[in-house]
Amino acid sequence: MLLEDKVAIVTGGTRGIGRAIVLRLARSGCDVAFTYLKSSQEADLLIREAGKLGRRVLALQADVRDFDQSRQLIERVKDDFGKLDILVNNAGITRDKALMMMTREEWLEVVDTNLNGTFNATRCAIVTFLKQKSGSIVNITSVSGVTGLPRQTNYSASKAGIIGFTKALAREVAAYNIRVNAVAPGFIDTDMIGSLKEEFREAIRKRIPLARFGSADDVSRVVEFMASDRASFITGQVVIVDGGLSIQ
Amino acid sequence: MEDLENEIRNLIAEIIEKEPREVTPDARFFEDLGVDSMMALEILAAMEKKYRIHIPEEKLTQLTTLRQTVAVAREFLDKKGQDA
Numbered sequence: 001m002l003l004e005d006k007v008a009i010v011t012g013g014t015r016g017i018g019r020a021i022v023l024r025l026a027r028s029g030c031d032v033a034f035t036y037l038k039s040s041q042e043a044d045l046l047i048r049e050a051g052k053l054g055r056r057v058l059a060l061q062a063d064v065r066d067f068d069q070s071r072q073l074i075e076r077v078k079d080d081f082g083k084l085d086i087l088v089n090n091a092g093i094t095r096d097k098a099l100m101m102m103t104r105e106e107w108l109e110v111v112d113t114n115l116n117g118t119f120n121a122t123r124c125a126i127v128t129f130l131k132q133k134s135g136s137i138v139n140i141t142s143v144s145g146v147t148g149l150p151r152q153t154n155y156s157a158s159k160a161g162i163i164g165f166t167k168a169l170a171r172e173v174a175a176y177n178i179r180v181n182a183v184a185p186g187f188i189d190t191d192m193i194g195s196l197k198e199e200f201r202e203a204i205r206k207r208i209p210l211a212r213f214g215s216a217d218d219v220s221r222v223v224e225f226m227a228s229d230r231a232s233f234i235t236g237q238v239v240i241v242d243g244g245l246s247i248q
Numbered sequence: 249m250e251d252l253e254n255e256i257r258n259l260i261a262e263i264i265e266k267e268p269r270e271v272t273p274d275a276r277f278f279e280d281l282g283v284d285s286m287m288a289l290e291i292l293a294a295m296e297k298k299y300r301i302h303i304p305e306e307k308l309t310q311l312t313t314l315r316q317t318v319a320v321a322r323e324f325l326d327k328k329g330q331d332a
Contacts, residue, residue, distance in 0.1 A: 127289065127305045130286070130289055130293075131289065131292075131293040131296075175286075176286075
């Protein structure tokens with residue numbers, strides 16, 4: 001198994017891609033702690049499902065927008081599981097709207113969760129990684145942050161910010177055997193896509209060279225690989241998982 | 249007392265690649281000895297390992313001279329003694 005006896009934290013773990021990542025890492029031999037904000041029912045279900053995989057799974061209610069909660073999260077996982085090897089910054093939200101209609105709150109909300117949340121959790125984990133001279137960070141960005149998508153100026157900006165953060169930190173901590181990478185999903189069949197109108201979904205599908213939406217597992221498999229020692233010579237990279245949508 | 253200071257002096261000197269005699273009690277790490285933030289963290293981690301203590305990250309900013317560093321180590325060694 002790729003991640004035998006590792007310990008991971010996945011932020012925003014109860015739904016969509018985050019949920020698939022939690023299950024994938026547990027299946028890969030990893031003890032996993034995941035955070036949730038409101039979906040306590042989904043968290044319970046996930047605990048039950050992931051619990052069958054024979055690894056320790058811990059659900060923690062934590063708001064990554066809050067620095068102190070992020071710090072407590074990292075400490076709690078280290079206390080409970082004894083160490084920390086992998087951090088997956090996945091928690092993210094969308095508030096899609098044309099810029100001319102977007103409120104300042106909708107801008108700030110998205111940047112606060114997606115970008116500041118990534119800073120908070122990573123800042124709180126980095127000293128642990130530096131001290132142990134090992135660690136793997138996988139940030140979930142988006143093809144929206146690579147190419148830009150209309151009605152997503154807030155989301156695209158936050159996700160492009162994560163890419164800059166990833167590259168800068170990768171250079172900063174490489175000497176300490178810490179790898180920092182990003183995974184950029186394209187259109188993945190989750191709640192985020194499910195809420196789109198059917199004709200819009202069809203129009204998108206036609207633009208994807210592999211002619212389908214991705215599954216959350218298409219993404220989780222890449223996260224598993226990037227987090228693992230198989231990717232030991234890869235850092236500061238953005239792996240795009242989008243069925244070819246953004247081919248240039 | 250002397251021993252602790254000497255041990256920590258040697259430990260710091262090794263990490264920052266200086267002669268132990270350069271690490272005087274009040275030589276300033278950042279200004280006089282060219283210590284950077286990563287080295288300061290290594291000093292903290294090395295003391296944790298050597299003395300089997302846990303020094304919270306917030307204490308990093310207090311590691312500015314040998315004298316200060318010894319004081320921090322002593323604080324947590326005392327705490328460890330009380331816990332034991």
